[in-house]
Amino acid sequence: MVGKYRRVWRSYGKRPGVAALGFSAAVASALVSMIAPSLVRRAVDVLAAGGDPRRALPFALGIVGVAAVSGFLLFAQRMLLVGISRHLEHELRTEAFAHLLRLPASFFSSQRVGDLLTRLSSDVQAVRMAMGPALMYVASTTTILVSAVVLMLRIDVTLTLASLSMAPAVALTAKFFGSRIYRRWNVAQEELSRFTARLQEHLVGLRVLRAFACEEQEKKTLGELNLAYFRASLRLVNVQALFFPLLQFLIGVGFVVVLGYGGYKVVARSLSLGQFVEFNLYLARLIWPMIAVGWVANLWQRGAASMARIEELFSQTPELPALPGPRPAKPAPSKALSVAFTGVRFSYPGAPGPALRGVTLTVPAGRRVAILGEVGSGKSTLLSLVPRLLTPPPGTVFVDGRDVLQWDLEELRGTVVMVPQTAFLFSATLRENICMGKPEASDQEVWEVVARAGLEPDVANLPQGLQTVVGERGVTLSGGQRQRVALARALLLQPAVLLLDDCLSAVDRSTEAKILGELPRTTLLFATHRVSVAKTADWVVILERGEVAEEGTPSQLAAAGGRWAQLLALEELEEETMEARG
Known part of the structure; x- marks a missing residue:
C-alpha cells in the first residue's frame, strides 16, 4: 500500500523539518492528553474519601492546563501536516498537468476530457486526504493507542485484556471492508469520469443540440450516466455505512465488558473508584483510535485507488524532445526554411x-x-x-x-x-488570444498581424476592440473570425x-x-x-x-x-x- 504513494512521499522529503515538527506535535498532543485521566483519578479519590473539596482544585486546574497545551499542539499538527498535504496536492497536480502537456496527440485522441479532469481534480484530492489528515491521525492515534494500553495495564492487567477482547474483530473488520472500499471507490471514480466527459461535451455543443432538437435525447443519455454514477456512489456509501456502525458496535461490546468486570472489581475493593474512572477515561481515549482505524483505512484505500489512476497518466510515454544522438548545428536565422x-x-x-x-x-x-x-x-x-x-x-x-x-x-x-x-480560442480578451504565444508583443506588432489576417473591420465593430472578451472557445465570434484570430x-x-x-x-x-x-x-x-x-x-x-x-x-x-x-x-x-x- 505504501509503495503506491512513492511518488508523493517526495513532498515530505522536501520539507523534513516541517514534517518532523508536525509529527512531533501530533505525538506530543496525544501524550499530553493522556495526563488528564490521572488528574481526574486523584480528584475523584480525594472527593470519594470525603476530604476538603478544595484539595481537588489543583487537579481541576491541571486538567484545564492539559487541555490548553493539547489544543495548541493539535492546532500545530494540523497547520504543519495538513499544510504539507496541500503542497503535495499542488505539486502532484502541477506535475500531472506538465506531463499531460508532453504527451503526443495520439494519447488525447483516445481519452475522454472528463476522465482527465477527474484525475486532476477529485483523484488528486483523494491522495491529499490520504497523505495529510490520514497520516496525521496515524501518528496521533498510534501514540494514544500505545500509551493508553500501557497506562491501562499499569492499573489492572486482567481488566485491560478484557477491554481489548474485541481488538482482533476490529482489525479483521477494517481489513475486510478496506478492500471493498478500494474497488467501489475506483468504480465510482470511473463513472464520475464518464459523466463529466459527457457533461463537458453537452455544454460545449449546446447550440448544436438545440439546432437539431436533441435536448430530450441527450437529457436521457446524461441522466443514465448520472444514474450510473449515483448507483456506484451508493454502493460505496452502503459499504461505508455498514463499516463504521459495525466498528462502533464492537467498541460498545468492549465497554460493556469493562463496565461489568470493572464494576465487580470496584465492589470487591480490588480497584478504587478513582482507578475505575481513570481506566474508563483511558478506554474512552481508545474509542477514536479504533474508529480512526476504519476512517484512515477508508482514506488510504480511496487514495490508493486514485493514485493508481494518476499513475496511469504518468505511465504514458511523453514525446521525445529529440532522438538520442549528436545534434546538427543550429541553422542561422533566416526568414524561411526548406x-x-x-x-x-x-x-x-x-x-x-x-x-x-x-x-x-x-x-x-x-x-x-x-x-x-x-x-x-x-x-x-x-x-x-x-x-x-x-x-x-x-x-x-x-x-x-x-x-x-x-x-x-x-x-x-x-x-x-x-x-x-x-x-x-480561450475565454479571454481578443488580444490575449492573439498574443498567446508571445505575451510581450507590442501594440504595433498586434495590429500588424490583425491587418494581415483581415481582422481590422471586425475588431473595430467589437464593443471593446482588442480588449473584448470572446467567451469560451470564442463563442461570441463567427467561425470565420475565429479562424482569422488563430491565423493572427x-x-x-x-x-x-x-x-x-x-x-x-x-x-x-x-x-x-x-x-x-x-x-x-x-x-x-x-x-x-x-x-x-x-x-x-x-x-x-x-x-x-x-x-x-x-x-x-x-x-x-x-x-x-x-x-x-x-x-x-x-x-x-x-x-x-x-x-x-x-
Whole structure:
C-alpha cells in the first residue's frame, strides 16, 4: 500500500523539518492528553474519601492546563501536516498537468476530457486526504493507542485484556471492508469520469443540440450516466455505512465488558473508584483510535485507488524532445526554411489502411505550396508531421535539411507553426488570444498581424476592440473570425515555416485569396479545397488516398489536362451557375 504513494512521499522529503515538527506535535498532543485521566483519578479519590473539596482544585486546574497545551499542539499538527498535504496536492497536480502537456496527440485522441479532469481534480484530492489528515491521525492515534494500553495495564492487567477482547474483530473488520472500499471507490471514480466527459461535451455543443432538437435525447443519455454514477456512489456509501456502525458496535461490546468486570472489581475493593474512572477515561481515549482505524483505512484505500489512476497518466510515454544522438548545428536565422518529405508512410492506430503511402515532396525555402485533395486524402496528416503533432517515421520529414526527429521539440515548434481548421480560442480578451504565444508583443506588432489576417473591420465593430472578451472557445465570434484570430496568433510568432490546414474555410474565396496574398514571404504550405485559392501558390500538390497524384505549377498542371484541369473546369462551371442564378 505504501509503495503506491512513492511518488508523493517526495513532498515530505522536501520539507523534513516541517514534517518532523508536525509529527512531533501530533505525538506530543496525544501524550499530553493522556495526563488528564490521572488528574481526574486523584480528584475523584480525594472527593470519594470525603476530604476538603478544595484539595481537588489543583487537579481541576491541571486538567484545564492539559487541555490548553493539547489544543495548541493539535492546532500545530494540523497547520504543519495538513499544510504539507496541500503542497503535495499542488505539486502532484502541477506535475500531472506538465506531463499531460508532453504527451503526443495520439494519447488525447483516445481519452475522454472528463476522465482527465477527474484525475486532476477529485483523484488528486483523494491522495491529499490520504497523505495529510490520514497520516496525521496515524501518528496521533498510534501514540494514544500505545500509551493508553500501557497506562491501562499499569492499573489492572486482567481488566485491560478484557477491554481489548474485541481488538482482533476490529482489525479483521477494517481489513475486510478496506478492500471493498478500494474497488467501489475506483468504480465510482470511473463513472464520475464518464459523466463529466459527457457533461463537458453537452455544454460545449449546446447550440448544436438545440439546432437539431436533441435536448430530450441527450437529457436521457446524461441522466443514465448520472444514474450510473449515483448507483456506484451508493454502493460505496452502503459499504461505508455498514463499516463504521459495525466498528462502533464492537467498541460498545468492549465497554460493556469493562463496565461489568470493572464494576465487580470496584465492589470487591480490588480497584478504587478513582482507578475505575481513570481506566474508563483511558478506554474512552481508545474509542477514536479504533474508529480512526476504519476512517484512515477508508482514506488510504480511496487514495490508493486514485493514485493508481494518476499513475496511469504518468505511465504514458511523453514525446521525445529529440532522438538520442549528436545534434546538427543550429541553422542561422533566416526568414524561411526548406521542408522535405521523403517516402512518408503513416498509419493511425487501428485504422484499416495507411493515411499516407510514400509521399515525397520538396519545398524550397520561401516557396508557397497548395495541397488539394478530398476528405481523407491525407492533407492534415501530412502537415501535422512537420511540427511533430504526429510523429513521423525516422528519416522521412526534414526541415532545413534536418530530420524533424533530431530537432529539439520546443525549437521545432517555434520554427514551424501550424494553424488548424478548427480554431480554438480561450475565454479571454481578443488580444490575449492573439498574443498567446508571445505575451510581450507590442501594440504595433498586434495590429500588424490583425491587418494581415483581415481582422481590422471586425475588431473595430467589437464593443471593446482588442480588449473584448470572446467567451469560451470564442463563442461570441463567427467561425470565420475565429479562424482569422488563430491565423493572427500564428503570424505574431513570425515562423520560418507556416502551415495552414484549410484554416480559412469559413471565409469567402476572395477574402481567403486576399489574406494569403498579404502573408509574409515565408515557407508556406496550405491545405485548401478551393482551386481559385490554390492558383495563387507557386506549386500545387494533389493528394489522393495518401499518395501524390499530381504536382507542379498551376499553369503546368492546367496544360497537362489531369485532375487539376478537371477541378479548374468544375469550379468555373460552379461560378457560372451561381452568376446565372444571381
